[in-house]
Amino acid sequence: MRSAPAADAYADDEWLNDIISCLAEGKSVRRDLPGGGRLHIDRPLPFLCVHIAEDDAEPVARDIAQANAAYLIAPHAPVAIKVIDAVAKAMRGRFGSFAVFDLGELTQDRFLTEDSPFLPPFEIAIWSSDDMVEAAECFSSAISDSEARFRTPKVERVTTPPYREDIELARVMRLSTLAIRFAPVYRQAGTDNAYPELREQLVAMIFDAGLKAMASFIESGGILTLKTHRALGRRAFVDAVTRVDRSIDEVASSFDFLLAVTPINAEAAFEAFRANGDHPAFLYRPLTVQIESAKRKLYSISFDHLEDPVLYQLYREKQHELDLQLSLLSFRQKPQFVEFGRALYGPVEPSLLDEARMILAHLANIDADDDGNADNAIADSGYVQARALNMIAAYQTQLDEFEVSVELRDDLPSGLMVSGHRLLISSATLMDKKRVDPLLSHEIGVHLLTYFNGSAQGLRLFRTGLAGYEGMQEGLAVFAEYLSGGMTTARLRLIAARVVGCASMLNGASFSQTYSILVDEYNFSSPAAFNLVLRLYRGGGLAKDAIYLRGLLALLAHLRTGGALEPFWMGKIAASHFTVMQELAERGLLRLPAVRPLFLETEEGRARLAVARSGMRPIDMIQK
Known part of the structure; x- marks a missing residue:
């Protein structure tokens, strides 16, 4: 595995030196990157979830990445490679091992055709480096065991990384890598409109399977002892959670x-x-309380930046319950x-x-x-x-x-x-x-x-x-x-x-x-x-x-x-x-x-x- 460059190689990148300093001290990192994107690490972990795509081209892959306790979102490969190198060096120094969990979406839902007599399976492509085969199998099993309410996932192992040519991270960086690409089944065919329930289901399913895969990598390497794969989840609330929490409470206490x-x-x-x-x-x-006003306020609350599927679901459920209570009062x-x-x-x-x-x-x-x-x-x-x-x-x-x-x-x-x-x-x-x-x-x-x-x-x-x-x-x-x-x-x-x-x-x-x-x-x-x-x-x-x-x-x-x-x-x-x-x-x-x-x-x-x-x-x- 190639060694990450020393800190002085980034002398012209002050933002990157700040990240390297925080990583060396074991501090949390939440940093917007030059040209767009973000690095978020709420605590040292021996893996990083990576999503590289321009703007919001792949919104569900972005949401899944952001649900992790350690993630990188970047619009282009060059900045991403610098950040991954820095994180890899720091985490290998702490844990002895490090892996990249790379997420993205396929360009099309190729199993869905206009003359399909029923909803067909949807494609999930998996590629792994040689030392991540066990983690890939764990991911595949988790997906297969999940309860699909609309379309059944069909997992396929591929022999070459499922990337665009300009971002073949595994080949460029030679890191332990698990790469996942899934069909955009959350989109309505021929439009940019989404199926909201299917989108939420997809995020929850792939996020959970990803944590299980990373837990398999960590436990098989004797890196950490985990009570459950969910212990790899977030340990800090982002500011958006606090804002949503206060907004929901304002309605509830009215x-x-x-x-x-x-x-x-x-x-x-x-x-x-x-x-x-x-x-x-x-x-x-x-x-x-003025019922209509309270309902408008309730549904004006945005859950878009919670970055945690569990908390997202808890607040969405509470929003629906408050709606019912207000309807009762009306x-x-x-x-x-x-x-x-x-x-x-x-x-x-x-x-x-x-x-x-x-x-x-x-x-x-x-x-x-x-x-x-x-x-x-x-x-x-x-x-x-x-x-x-x-x-x-x-x-x-x-x-x-x-x-x-x-x-x-x-x-x-x-x-x-x-x-x-x-x-x-x-x-x-x-x-x-x-x-x-x-x-x-x-x-x-x-x-x-x-x-x-x-x-x-x-x-x-x-x-x-x-x-x-x-x-x-x-x-x-x-x-x-x-x-x-x-x-x-x-x-x-x-x-x-x-x-x-x-x-x-x-x-x-x-x-x-x-x-x-x-x-x-x-x-x-x-x-x-x-x-x-x-x-x-x-x-x-x-x-x-x-x-x-x-x-x-x-x-x-x-x-x-x-x-x-x-x-x-x-x-x-x-x-x-x-x-x-x-x-x-x-x-x-x-x-x-x-x-x-x-x-x-x-x-x-x-x-x-x-x-x-x-x-x-x-x-x-x-x-x-």
């Missing part, structure tokens, strides 16, 4: 969805309902509200409804209000507030920034809720004193804890919540009540009844019909049934309350198969994001939780967790 759909006249509505049995007339706070108290709610929270699946009915049947004929114990002491809102302040103080010993605003509110139905960093307690709250600490573990030990841990991650998205986070979040919160020793018969019946009531509401039953089901078939008292049905029919019919049991079942299944809880404390995430959080943690982009739940610091809590790991159903969680 309205409080749950407060906007929570009635402010619950007590008066109950009295009116008892008097005439009609659908109560709920009153709501005025909306604090149809508050209108017939369309319930359907947007179904789209946001999902239907009640038959298996979920069966589980809820089983729980209610198993616990039939038990008074849902007091667990059959008339001697239980009652806590009012003042007592709940005092206990909340004590628990918050305990969490502040772990993190000074755990600053929660505790508010007593007259405009909420009986109970508690969290909004951002605030704990809102209805002044009408009355509950069994034994339920106070478990319920505070739900609200403070999960909802607020993940808010502050998410804040510590550096991106507001993790405190606001990734798209779809609420199901797992509520499942964790209910599980926290069990770990705190407070899962009662009444509580579990309530959670199950929410599912049954939600199914009734989604099936078109009226408020009074769903109320009657709870009272007549499941022995709920009139106040308890009303408060439950109020939650279901608020705003016009909100499908949210089925997520508590759904999330709990998902969590118990996760624990039963050996899943860890740690990633769930890092921020507000969905079950579908568990592997994403693990990956981001492996890449060093996420910190360990700044605060740990108090209920897991006790012997009792850890013992209950061990029982759950051995396998349990919700019905097994009841504690006397």
Whole structure:
């Protein structure tokens, strides 16, 4: 392999000397190059992803290259060769080996013809230097194993580098090289228009396969020990990520969805309902957001320069979720509200409804209000507030920034809720004193804890919540009540009844019909049934309350198969994001939780967790 030239060979290239100095000191590099292009190295790595093309001639290859932690984009070969030489010398000095992962696009999609009776495969050409054959095979296998939703990739090994003649890097530089060229299947035939979904799929597929190939090169050479190929991904957020994060957060914080759909006249509505049995007339706070303006702002956010497919997907998902929430608010108290709610929270699946009915049947004929114990002491809102302040103080010993605003509110139905960093307690709250600490573990030990841990991650998205986070979040919160020793018969019946009531509401039953089901078939008292049905029919019919049991079942299944809880404390995430959080943690982009739940610091809590790991159903969680 040819040695890279000494630094004095670049005496006329001050920009290159700056790069060489940073590389020698092991610093990160993000440098625009003369004549266009960029070198980005967020940490020393024994490979460099290279893409050489003029302007935006090959946009998908450029996007894949930019997704890497170490990449070079250049319009022409001469500058690229100088940079690659400098990087190769520095990285070989550090690791003993170095490879180039060269990406580009083929000039045409030659398998697609006008008379094709179906969508044919698309071409991916691979060339490798002799010492990169194993990496090439790894790339080929990864592509073949990927799930292609539109067209199937057809991988072909070629004997000569698939370059234009002026940029045959492998021949010029004699470096360990894996070169990939793929057909531009993301383009609509005969135009420059793209298929956006296909483009995103192509970026994700080739990026992941490339990391696997580089991991194969690194591990076979004994260069580094990797837990996963994803550990080779980025470990630093570029400025564009921070801009998108702040922009998304500005939209998300411009309205409080749950407060906007929570009635402010619950007590008066109950009295009116008892008097005439009609659908109560709920009153709501005025909306604090102008829906059309918020949507324009939401979709004006550009994700073009995030350079990280994982983060791109997370922010795109959140954008869609915020759009749904804003649509819900725009149809508050209108017939369309319930359907947007179904789209946001999902239907009640038959298996979920069966589980809820089983729980209610198993616990039939038990008074849902007091667990059959008339001697239980009652806590009012003042007592709940005092206990909340004590628990918050305990969490502040772990993190000074755990600053929660505790508010007593007259405009909420009986109970508690969290909004951002605030704990809102209805002044009408009355509950069994034994339920106070478990319920505070739900609200403070999960909802607020993940808010502050998410804040510590550096991106507001993790405190606001990734798209779809609420199901797992509520499942964790209910599980926290069990770990705190407070899962009662009444509580579990309530959670199950929410599912049954939600199914009734989604099936078109009226408020009074769903109320009657709870009272007549499941022995709920009139106040308890009303408060439950109020939650279901608020705003016009909100499908949210089925997520508590759904999330709990998902969590118990996760624990039963050996899943860890740690990633769930890092921020507000969905079950579908568990592997994403693990990956981001492996890449060093996420910190360990700044605060740990108090209920897991006790012997009792850890013992209950061990029982759950051995396998349990919700019905097994009841504690006397």
